[in-house]
Amino acid sequence: MSAQLSSARSGAIEKPADPLLSIRGLRVGFRKAGSQFEAVRGIDLDVAKGEVVGIVGESGSGKSVGMLAALGLTSKNAVVTGSVRFKGDELVGKPAREMRRIRGARIAMIFQDPLSSLNPVMTVGAQIAEAVRLHQRLTHRQAMARAVELLALVAIPQPERRVSQYPHEFSGGMRQRAVIAMAVANDPDLLIADEPTTALDVTVQAQILSVLRSLQERLGLGLVLITHDLGVVAGHADRVAVVYSGRVVEQATVSDLFADPRHPYTRGLIASIPNLEESRERLFSIEGSPPALGRLPGGCAFHPRCIHTEARCREQDPPLLDLGGRFSACHFATTLPPFHSASPASASLETGSIAP
Amino acid sequence: MSRYILRRLIAMPFLVLGIVTIAFLITTVTKGDPLTAIVAEQQMSNPEVVAAAKARWGLDRPLPERYMIYLGNLLSGDLGTSFITKRNVGTDILYRLPATLELVFAAMIFGTTLGIVLGVLAAYFRNSLIDHGARLFALFGSSLPVFWSGLGLLFIFSVVVNWLPGPGRLDARLPLPPGVTGFLTIDSLLAGNITVFKDALWHLLLPAFVLGWTVSGTISRLVRANMLDVMSREFVLTARAKGASEFRVVIVHALRNTMVPTLTVIGYSFAYLITGAVLTETIFSWPGMGSYAVEAARALDFPAIIGVTIVGGLAFLVTNLVTDILYVVANPRVRLS
Numbered sequence: 001m002s003a004q005l006s007s008a009r010s011g012a013i014e015k016p017a018d019p020l021l022s023i024r025g026l027r028v029g030f031r032k033a034g035s036q037f038e039a040v041r042g043i044d045l046d047v048a049k050g051e052v053v054g055i056v057g058e059s060g061s062g063k064s065v066g067m068l069a070a071l072g073l074t075s076k077n078a079v080v081t082g083s084v085r086f087k088g089d090e091l092v093g094k095p096a097r098e099m100r101r102i103r104g105a106r107i108a109m110i111f112q113d114p115l116s117s118l119n120p121v122m123t124v125g126a127q128i129a130e131a132v133r134l135h136q137r138l139t140h141r142q143a144m145a146r147a148v149e150l151l152a153l154v155a156i157p158q159p160e161r162r163v164s165q166y167p168h169e170f171s172g173g174m175r176q177r178a179v180i181a182m183a184v185a186n187d188p189d190l191l192i193a194d195e196p197t198t199a200l201d202v203t204v205q206a207q208i209l210s211v212l213r214s215l216q217e218r219l220g221l222g223l224v225l226i227t228h229d230l231g232v233v234a235g236h237a238d239r240v241a242v243v244y245s246g247r248v249v250e251q252a253t254v255s256d257l258f259a260d261p262r263h264p265y266t267r268g269l270i271a272s273i274p275n276l277e278e279s280r281e282r283l284f285s286i287e288g289s290p291p292a293l294g295r296l297p298g299g300c301a302f303h304p305r306c307i308h309t310e311a312r313c314r315e316q317d318p319p320l321l322d323l324g325g326r327f328s329a330c331h332f333a334t335t336l337p338p339f340h341s342a343s344p345a346s347a348s349l350e351t352g353s354i355a356p
Numbered sequence: 357m358s359r360y361i362l363r364r365l366i367a368m369p370f371l372v373l374g375i376v377t378i379a380f381l382i383t384t385v386t387k388g389d390p391l392t393a394i395v396a397e398q399q400m401s402n403p404e405v406v407a408a409a410k411a412r413w414g415l416d417r418p419l420p421e422r423y424m425i426y427l428g429n430l431l432s433g434d435l436g437t438s439f440i441t442k443r444n445v446g447t448d449i450l451y452r453l454p455a456t457l458e459l460v461f462a463a464m465i466f467g468t469t470l471g472i473v474l475g476v477l478a479a480y481f482r483n484s485l486i487d488h489g490a491r492l493f494a495l496f497g498s499s500l501p502v503f504w505s506g507l508g509l510l511f512i513f514s515v516v517v518n519w520l521p522g523p524g525r526l527d528a529r530l531p532l533p534p535g536v537t538g539f540l541t542i543d544s545l546l547a548g549n550i551t552v553f554k555d556a557l558w559h560l561l562l563p564a565f566v567l568g569w570t571v572s573g574t575i576s577r578l579v580r581a582n583m584l585d586v587m588s589r590e591f592v593l594t595a596r597a598k599g600a601s602e603f604r605v606v607i608v609h610a611l612r613n614t615m616v617p618t619l620t621v622i623g624y625s626f627a628y629l630i631t632g633a634v635l636t637e638t639i640f641s642w643p644g645m646g647s648y649a650v651e652a653a654r655a656l657d658f659p660a661i662i663g664v665t666i667v668g669g670l671a672f673l674v675t676n677l678v679t680d681i682l683y684v685v686a687n688p689r690v691r692l693s
Contacts, residue, residue, distance in 0.1 A: 073596055096602075104599035111597075116590040121612050121687055131598045166688045182598065 018088075019046040020190055020222045021070075021107075026082035026092075028062070028069045028246075037294030040066045041246040042082070044320060044327075047190065052216060052223045054237035054254070056230060056269070058290050062246035063226050064194050071109060071192070072099040086190070105135040108183035112195040114175035118167035124151075124178045125163030131185040150181035154211050173204035177211055184215055190222040197232065209236060230273055234258060242266050245291055245301035252326035260339055262328040264306045267339055300331070308332055357684060364677050375669035376430065379662045380423055388656045390415065393439040413439075426662075435666075436659035440651070445663035448648065453630075453667065454538020455525060456637070456644035460629045461539075462564035467571030468622055472611070474572065475579025479587060480606060490576060497573030502635040506566045510639065513562060520562050523641035527555050563640040567633055571625045578621055582614035589613075615686035623679035631668035 028040035040062040047053045057063040068074050070084040070091060084091040086107060091099065103109075111117045119127055128150055129143035138146065144163065151159035154177040167175055176196060183191055193212060197205035213236055216223045225237055233240050233254065240257050242250040242265065250263040261267045268286035288305040291297055297304050303313040312331055320329045330336070383390075391400070391409060399405040410416040414425060429436060435445035471494075478490040496505075513520040521527065525540055530552050533543040540556035586592065587610050595609045634646035645664060652660035683690045 071597065073593065100599045100601060102599070103597055109597040111590050111593060113590055117594045119591040119595070119609050119613070120689060122609075123688075130600070134599045168689050179594070182594075 018048075019085075020049045020051075020087060021045070021047040021224075022083075022085040023066075023070060024083040024085075026066055026069065026084060027080070028065055028074060029079040029081075030075075031077050031079065035294065039246055039293055040069065041296075042320075043241075043243070043246075043248050045241050045248065045251070047222045047224055049189065049222055050216075050220045051239065052213075052225060052237045054233035054240040055224060055226045055243060056228065056233055056240055057243035058228060060290060060293070061243045063243045066243070066246075067109070067192050067194065067224065067226060071103055071107060072096070073103075073109070101135070104131055104183075104188075105186045106188055107190045107192065108186075108188040109192040109194065110176075110179050110183045110196055113199045114172055114179055115199065117179055118170075118175055120167055123164050123166055124170065125165075128163075128178070128182045128185055131182045135186045146185070147181075150185055151178065153184070153215070154178070154181045156181075172200055173207060176200060176204075176208050180208070180211060180215065184219060184221070187219060188221065190224070191216070192224040192226070194226045195228070196225070198227070198229075205232075212236075230269055242269070245296060246293070247301070247329065248320060248327070249302065249329045250327065251320070252328075256326055262323060262326070262333045262336060263330045264308050264336070265302050267336075268305075270339075300329075308336065357681075361677070361681065364680075368673060368677075371673055372666070372670065375666055375673075376427070376662070377423075379665035379669070380426060382665075383658045383661060384419060386656070390439065390656045390658050393655045393657055435663045438652070438660045439657045440655050440660070445659045448660065449645070449663055449667060450538075452643055452645050452648045455642060456630060456633065456646065458539040458541065458560065459563055459567065459637070459642055459644060460626060460633060462560050463567035463571065463629065463633075464622065464626050465568075466564050467568030467625070468575060470568065471572035471575025472579050472618070475576040476583055476606060476611060478576065478580040479583030482584065487580075490580070494573040494576045497569040497571075498577075499573075500569075502566055502570065503639060505569065506563070506636055506639040509562055509566060521555070521559050523639065525556065525559050525642060526552065527559075530555055563636050563642060566640075567629065567636045571622075571629075574621055574625070575618060578617055579611075579614055582617060583610055586610045586613045612686065616683055616690070619679055619682050619686060623675045623682075627668075627672040627675040630671040631664060 023043055023045040026040055026043040027038060029036055029038045043062075043066045045053065045055070055063045055067070065074065069078065069080045072080075072091065072094070074080060080092055082092060086102065091102070094102075118124065122130075125144055125147040128147035129140065132138060132143040132146050133140070136143075148159045148163050151162055156162050156174055156177055162170070162174075167178075170178060180196075191212075196212065197208050200208060209232065212223065212225075215221065225232060227233060237254050239251065239253050241248045242257075242263065244265050250257065250261065250266045252262070257266065258270060261270055265286070268284075271284045272286065274283055286305055291301060291304070297314075299312075299314040299316055300306070300309075300318055303309045306313065308330075310331075316331070318329045318331045318333075320327045321333050323333060390413075391406060394413060395405060395409050407416070414422055417425075426436065433446065435449070437443065438445050438448055441448055474490040474493065478487040481487050510522070514522045526532065531549075533540060533547045533549055533552055536543050536546055541553060541560065544550075544552035544556055583606075587606075592605055592610055595605045600609070631645050631649055633642075633644060634650050636642065637644040637646040638650070645667065648660065649664040649668075651657070652664060
């Protein structure tokens with residue numbers, strides 16, 4: 001697996017000089033009926049020009065909310081603090097009018113469900129043309145011509161005909177392509193894709209990812225891939241941030257992360273990837289379930305599920321430690337036993353939590 | 357779609373025949389004797405007078421024959437003669453229908469606009485003061501009886517502060533504009549008579565508000581509920597992520613998606629009010645279809661009752677067709693076939 005990984009993205013690992021997007025200490029809290037809870041408790045992340053960064057985490061870990069907050073797209077009752085710099089420009093607290101000029105123009109975002117992320121009563125072309133005209137001075141006719149070009153760019157056959165069709169006339173995969181076409185309509189610098197393939201069939205997933213990747217390379221986009229699928233990250237990202245309970249617990253290049261994860265949660269995730277060769281074994285899973293928001297355990301949020309837990313973990317939430325180009329938020333980041341990524345079974349031998 | 361419309365148009369005469377038949381038969385199963393409307397009370401014991409009246413109005417013939425005569429007359433555009441006004445029912449209706457239509461159009465424009473605006477605002481500012489205010493307004497609109505709100509508002513605006521005229525369509529001292537559409541506001545404008553136009557408009561204002569208020573209550577609650585649903589859908593987030601303004605997100609993206617159920621209610625309310633605005637017409641002395649229907653029913657004026665029923669049925673037929681066509685405009689997923 002690791003050999004395949006390094007061959008996939010070996011050229012793009014050098015440290016970026018000036019990041020396109022730089023998130024520091026991003027926190028998102030929600031007030032609801034008097035109570036308050038934090039969905040994001042500190043995300044640090046850099047995305048360089050032309051870089052693909054994966055954000056991995058379970059549902060409800062705060063990975064999507066964090067990126068929505070970075071773009072000012074969270075609901076009205078959200079409290080966003082910390083710093084999100086885009087090309088050096090602070091986005092947190094920026095007036096809505098200025099954020100609108102950045103959204104869709106410099107930073108685009110696409111969402112999980114292509115069935116519902118297009119407006120059912122507008123033609124696909126009109127929706128793409130709208131994206132174009134919101135940021136460029138073009139006539140309706142010019143914008144529609146651009147929409148045809150964009151549909152061709154994402155490999156939709158017969159774009160001239162398709163442009164005047166409605167979303168319900170498109171298949172799921174084609175809708176997601178149309179959504180991608182809309183997102184790149186204004187040549188953005190950064191594209192945030194929130195679970196872009198989760199709602200699609202496996203074969204279609206591969207197509208969509210390849211469309212995204214080829215666009216990313218052709219347009220030199222920075223790409224943030226939010227996913228719960230480590231396979232997607234392994235195949236497509238340069239760097240990965242692993243999110244647990246609203247914070248980044250590990251960040252590393254893809255090859256480093258899979259070869260030598262330095263956080264027990266990451267190890268658990270990698271160990272739970274199904275292995276074709278040892279298909280008779282029961283699939284490994286991390287015991288327990290993620291804590292409910294607003295009811296986090298004291299200390300390290302992962303400690304109730306961790307196999308390395310010691311007294312310290314219950315008292316102290318570990319900071320994100322710099323391990324030399326990579327980061328881990330574990331007290332024992334440097335002293336964890338070696339990890340054998342080639343086989344999940346070997347990981348499970350240590351944990352002893354797998355039934356044969 | 358044009359084939360669909362053609363099919364609907366072809367079906368329409370048969371539906372009208374159904375309406376006419378049912379309307380005709382209903383009058384025969386009522387217990388009341390229409391002769392009481394025709395013959396003076398003291399003459400009812402005089403068999404000669406009664407027999408003459410029966411022969412005069414054809415009431416001595418068997419039912420199937422009466423039905424066929426009625427249908428024959430109807431085909432030549434004759435709705436029969438009213439027992440009470442002794443005028444042709446068609447003439448009566450042509451005089452009263454425009455009055456009702458003018459009132460109902462005004463009320464619908466008013467009620468729909470108000471209902472949609474309040475519904476959108478209530479949904480967007482959910483649980484805020486605006487939301488509560490809009491819901492209270494809607495609640496009053498749909499639950500206050502018109503004879504209460506109408507009389508109350510008439511008292512306040514016409515009597516207490518004297519901003520608006522009293523009941524009626526036009527000041528009695530003003531000349532009626534030449535009848536083109538039957539809408540006093542439009543006819544006066546066509547005739548270039550601004551004084552009459554203003555007066556007609558002032559007279560229209562309060563009854564249209566009272567009637568529109570009841571409609572706006574239903575519409576605003578419907579729009580609010582649908583907007584809340586639509587605003588949580590992902591394409592709204594997509595629109596925001598594109599950099600669209602909130603106004604654009606709400607009006608262009610969300611509101612259009614709530615239009616199908618709203619159109620249904622608008623269409624239904626419109627058709628209903630053509631014959632159903634009785635209370636408003638009575639309170640504001642509006643010479644419309646509703647009051648005509650009530651007068652006809654009270655006097656067992658069968659030709660008038662049948663005539664009003666046919667008009668009411670036609671109103672529903674036409675409105676339903678228009679609504680169905682508008683569905684396609686509002687929602688491309690609707691296929692008419």
